[in-house]
Amino acid sequence: MSEQRDLVLDVQHLTKHFPMGGMRDARKVHAVEDVTFSIPRTEIVTLVGESGSGKSTTARLISRLIEPTSGEVIYNGTDVLKSQPRGASLDYRGDVQMVFQDPFGSLNPAHTIGYHIERPLLIHKKVSGRKELRERVLDLLNTVGLGPAEETAEKFPYELSGGQRQRVGFARALSVEPKVILADEPVSMLDVSIRVGVLNLMKRLADDSGLSFLYITHDIASARYISDHTNVMYAGRMVEGAPSDELVHEPAHPYTRLLLSAVPNPHAGLRTQETVARGEIPSLIDPPPGCPFAARCPHVMPVCREVMPNAVTIAPNHWVRCHLYGDGGVSPLPTAANSVG
Amino acid sequence: MSTDVKRGIRAVPGNFVPLIEIDNLQVEYLAGRGSVRAVDGVSFSIGKGEVVGLAGESGSGKSTIAQAIMRILQPPAIITGGKVLIEGKDVLQMSDKQIRDFRWDEVSMVFQSAMNSLNPVMTVGDQIIDAILAHRKISEQQAREQAKEMLRIVGIEADRIDSYPHQLSGGMRQRAVIAIALALQPPLMIMDEPTTALDVVVQREILAKITELREQFGFSILFITHDMSLLVEISDRIAIMYGGEIVEMAPSRELFENPLHPYTQGLMASFPALTGPRKRLEGIPGSPPDLISPPSGCRFHPRCPHRFGPCDSIHPPLIEVRPNHFVACHLHTTPEGSAQ
């Protein structure tokens, strides 16, 4: 279980507090709090969790679009936050690509689809000459199912449907031959058939071309389908991590269990699902001490409202941050070796 | 034949009173090489208080239908035919003033780009308050309280009321737009992929709330999503689109348990399962149809595992093969026996 893994990315205690923004409002939004996880080379690691729990912020921190309040992002053994000034890290920016969550906000309306894919190819000097540039662009568009490619390349973003834009984002990330792709809900607007195609492509890129992925999604079944390991976030905190299949079959954290119970599962037939009570909305604005899920948890104990539970390893590569497990919070934080499979 | 089809699609058991009827709608986008026939002869209706789900392939024309109903399509889009009747009036023939009133009073829409459709320089609270004040004669203070309540309904803490859109997560922005639509409670609500950025717990809570409000106020919903399992739960009937056409439409349970069109069947077979053995899925082989020169006959024929004689030459009409179950496929040309 604790064999040394070859980690392409190792995220340690990543934390981001945003100012509330109001003029006299000194409060902070604790968007990401002490997040530790890693991505082994050629693996797909999933991040699931509540809307607003800090998934996109985590990806933006890793890609260095924003700077963390504290924490480390170790890429191939070096802390990229320390070692390079932000603007100078072109290599890192090329190696680690992001697919943005919002396909409507992330394409420039004034430029063609072809331009969107050409640009990174030119910036990162991936092609020599117009002909090769053109070929790469068409090739990438075909790869993501946006044929006929000659035509798609000439189109403007407004001519594409939501799902088509989403695939442009994916093609753009692929264009510079990255080592790691941080894919923020890359398939949420695709019908299941095309979705399976993109998921199979990710799997193939990981297996055959040595890419590694952070896959952010709300589709837990798809996470199990392609990813090796799944981490669960709730209110800025990582609350559980396990091999994807195990997480679905043996969820430990009460939030993970709630999440799984709410998944509509067409294969289970039409079951009438009990509606889950909302309870308190978790507050990220100067949050109270203790477990962030305490206000909603059916198993809450007095200690939960007082003390933040530590992460406890409960099975090989499976850890959970909850007072129901372990001995009241003396277990060590997960290390890279046992936090991610 | 075609009038039968339209009557049939309207005929739903119970006391079905149509709110909106879409009749042979045709929309084209003028593109360089020719025109993209994004919506090609689509007919269906939505009853009062009914939820109709629209699913289907990416790029098959779902958002275009939604925009045609609202009459917000911009050039190069042109509506080349058909009617959109709401309580007998044709939206496509309304004067500018009538269409403004219609958009204001009778329909509200959550755009697929919801995450990106809020005004970036205005707080979400002010945007919700403006919408409420435009429709109700209440004080600004009352509107602010209502806005906070709407935020709570969609699971956003009321303290975020003074946040700007960029300070919210993708799913929170989507929820703020849903909150605006719900605050207005018009007779028809169009929701285009409203929950793509929501986790299943929040999604379920919001859908429960929408259902509750619908029962209370009796509005109708056109719900567009790729999430079939979600559609089955929320809608009364589901229409499946492929290449600009409806290829199948049925009550949601019937469609889910007994999909007849090979495209629908392919969709149903492409879900990764949450539990059980992990097996590789292939999706539907082949690529989406080119809508500038769509395939002859059945548009799905180049990809269909069951294609035979007439499929590449004759266009199959949408016919009722079981009560309220319509399908456009040569495998199902005659209504199944009345013993069904």
Ligand SMILES: Nc1ncnc2c1ncn2[C@@H]1O[C@H](COP(=O)(O)OP(=O)(O)OP(=O)(O)O)[C@@H](O)[C@H]1O
């Ligand atoms: N302005 C435009 N000019 C040219 N073609 C367009 C334009 N807008 C949309 N299209 C094309 O019309 C077709 C239908 O688009 P629409 O947005 O309605 O699809 P959709 O079913 O909503 O897809 P998705 O599920 O991916 O959102 C697509 O093939 C798209 O490329």
Ligand SMILES: Nc1ncnc2c1ncn2[C@@H]1O[C@H](COP(=O)(O)OP(=O)(O)OP(=O)(O)O)[C@@H](O)[C@H]1O
């Ligand atoms: N620039 C910002 N200023 C203030 N708060 C911010 C900012 N960006 C994000 N936040 C807050 O940080 C929290 C986490 O946001 P994030 O976008 O990471 O969530 P997410 O998990 O990706 O959610 P979703 O699934 O809805 O996309 C949210 O509460 C959000 O409001």
Ligand code: SF4
């Ligand atoms: S720590 Fe306590 S409150 Fe948190 S999930 Fe576990 S039991 Fe519930």
Ligand SMILES: [Mg+2]
């Ligand atoms: Mg996000």
Ligand SMILES: [Mg+2]
């Ligand atoms: Mg759409």
